[in-house]
Amino acid sequence: MKLRMEKSLKFWVDCSYEDKKxxxxxxxxxxxxxxxLRDYERSGHAMRYLNTKGQIAWKASPRMLSILADxxxxxxxxxxxxx
Amino acid sequence: MFLSPCFSxxxxxxxxxxxxxxxxxLRQDLARVRNAWDECQAQRERDAIYGYLTAVxxxxxxxxxxxxxxxxxxxxxQLQHLALPTTEPYAAVILCTADPKKVDKRxxxxxxxxxxxxxxxxxxxxxxxxxxxxxGGINKCAERFTRCPVRGA
Numbered sequence: 552m553k554l555r556m557e558k559s560l561k562f563w564v565d566c567s568y569e570d571k572k573x574x575x576x577x578x579x580x581x582x583x584x585x586x587x588l589r590d591y592e593r594s595g596h597a598m599r600y601l602n603t604k605g606q607i608a609w610k611a612s613p614r615m616l617s618i619l620a621d622x623x624x625x626x627x628x629x630x631x632x633x634x
Numbered sequence: 635m636f637l638s639p640c641f642s643x644x645x646x647x648x649x650x651x652x653x654x655x656x657x658x659x660l661r662q663d664l665a666r667v668r669n670a671w672d673e674c675q676a677q678r679e680r681d682a683i684y685g686y687l688t689a690v691x692x693x694x695x696x697x698x699x700x701x702x703x704x705x706x707x708x709x710x711x712q713l714q715h716l717a718l719p720t721t722e723p724y725a726a727v728i729l730c731t732a733d734p735k736k737v738d739k740r741x742x743x744x745x746x747x748x749x750x751x752x753x754x755x756x757x758x759x760x761x762x763x764x765x766x767x768x769x770g771g772i773n774k775c776a777e778r779f780t781r782c783p784v785r786g787a
Contacts, residue, residue: 554652585652592653595662599655601695603759612666 554584555608559619560597563611564588591615655706657713663693664710667731675733683772684763690731691749691762694723698753724749744776751779 556564567587568580575583588609591597596615602608611619670689674682697703707723714730724746728737737745748766752775756765766775 581652589653589656589659592662593656593658595665598663598666599696600692601699601758605699605758607696607699612662613669614666 554581554588555602555606557608557610559616560591560609560611563615564591564597651700655700655702657709660706660710660713664713664727664730667693667727671732675736681763681767684766686732687745687749687766688762690724690727690745691752694727694749695753697723722746722750744772747776747779748772751775751782754779754782 564584564587568583571583571587572578572580578586588597592599596612596618597609598612599607600610667686667689670686674686677685694703694707697706703723704721707726710730711718711726716729718726718729725742728742728745732742752762752765756762766772769775769778
């Protein structure tokens with residue numbers, strides 16, 4: 552079964568996958584991605600939805616999007632303070 | 635070994651689904667719909683209710699795509715310790731997420747009819763608010779659903 556993901560979520564899931572893959576060398580990529588999505592969904596950072604083609608897909612939750620927006624603002628502020 | 639049809643269907647489904655839907659995920663989904671309710675209550679605009687109805691509609695839409703809308707709606711009611719003798723998932727999600735002091739049985743039934751009408755006729759890509767507004771609004775869509783001779787929902 553294909554796990555369809557919207558762009559911003561996919562970026563963070565791929566980052567988590569890179570962190571996890573060394574500790575889980577005997578796991579298939581799809582298994583690890585599924586595990587990451589399960590954790591994201593449980594913690595309220597990812598959610599499932601029906602895309603415009605009527606397929607079930609995954610996206611970042613409003614909570615995750617707001618956390619990412621805050622981080623981006625902080626990074627911009629830090630950059631502005633850079634001498 | 636004999637497996638009941640219900641058990642074997644569940645087994646097939648879990649074999650296909652690499653990320654099984656768990657209780658915590660359901661809680662998070664309901665919490666998000668409840669947030670949409672709080673947000674729409676905090677706004678003064680007349681159309682703010684569409685934000686909430688869209689959240690309800692979207693949740694039930696993907697449950698329905700997995701052919702699990704009724705069982706998950708019952709699970710949601712159970713999780714909230716609510717009793718509603720229904721096989722109607724929209725009404726169940728509304729009962730679980732909206733303030734019962736503000737949404738009585740009649741309103742719940744009306745919104746549920748609107749959402750069932752949209753589930754039947756709305757193209758997937760069209761936003762719920764646009765679909766309902768173009769067809770005369772919430773009351774008109776509820777009425778259309780009631781009059782509808784053939785109902786798949």
